[in-house]
Amino acid sequence: MPAGLPPAVETLIAQLRKLPGVGEKTATRYVLHLLGRDPDAAVALREALAAVSDRVRPCTRCGFLAEGDLCGFCSDTSRDHSTICVVEGVGDLLAFEKVGEYRGAYHVLGGSVSALRGITPDRLRLAELVARVDAGGIREVIVTTGADAEGETTALYIRKVLEGRAVRVTRPATGMPMGSSIEYLDAVTLMRALRGRRDL
Numbered sequence: 001m002p003a004g005l006p007p008a009v010e011t012l013i014a015q016l017r018k019l020p021g022v023g024e025k026t027a028t029r030y031v032l033h034l035l036g037r038d039p040d041a042a043v044a045l046r047e048a049l050a051a052v053s054d055r056v057r058p059c060t061r062c063g064f065l066a067e068g069d070l071c072g073f074c075s076d077t078s079r080d081h082s083t084i085c086v087v088e089g090v091g092d093l094l095a096f097e098k099v100g101e102y103r104g105a106y107h108v109l110g111g112s113v114s115a116l117r118g119i120t121p122d123r124l125r126l127a128e129l130v131a132r133v134d135a136g137g138i139r140e141v142i143v144t145t146g147a148d149a150e151g152e153t154t155a156l157y158i159r160k161v162l163e164g165r166a167v168r169v170t171r172p173a174t175g176m177p178m179g180s181s182i183e184y185l186d187a188v189t190l191m192r193a194l195r196g197r198r199d200l
């Protein structure tokens with residue numbers, strides 16, 4: 001941290017440094033920019049941050065970001081709500097939406113089962129997924145957790161908890177490189193993977 005900065009500036013730099021990909025140099029540059037020629041920029045940023053932290057919560061149904069109870073996908077009646085695409089995180093969901101081919105519903109798990117990182121199944125939104133299936137009207141659950149060991153473990157766990165229920169559980173088959181997260185796949189690979197899904 002550059003010496004002699006006012007404490008408030010130091011605090012802001014320290015907070016910005018917690019963001020992914022932001023080091024001290026970048027954080028300092030952001031703050032100097034905000035304190036620079038455009039005084040409205042800091043106010044606008046403050047209001048945007050306040051709005052996000054006050055109003056945005058996980059969707060009560062799928063776990064995506066929502067203002068109010070349901071997110072834009074869950075409240076969109078033009079989508080096919082009989083198909084649920086299970087993703088590890090919000091970033092994966094956004095990757096599917098960028099491709100634009102999938103028109104069903106989503107379910108955000110909030111991670112994958114990991115013995116190494118101490119993430120047990122009860123820490124994911126799995127009970128909520130089962131409850132959605134049990135509520136009826138669901139024909140297919142597409143499990144798109146990562147093709148790494150943790151993602152595969154999570155997929156098998158989902159198959160197990162949905163066993164005996166009248167729902168097809170599928171998994172994208174082709175073009176999913178090992179150890180990759182969906183978020184970083186290109187659109188064509190992602191589309192192929194989704195089209196080539198098979199029963200899990």
Ligand SMILES: [Zn+2]
Pocket residue numbers: 059060061062063064070071072073074075
């Ligand atoms: Zn939702």
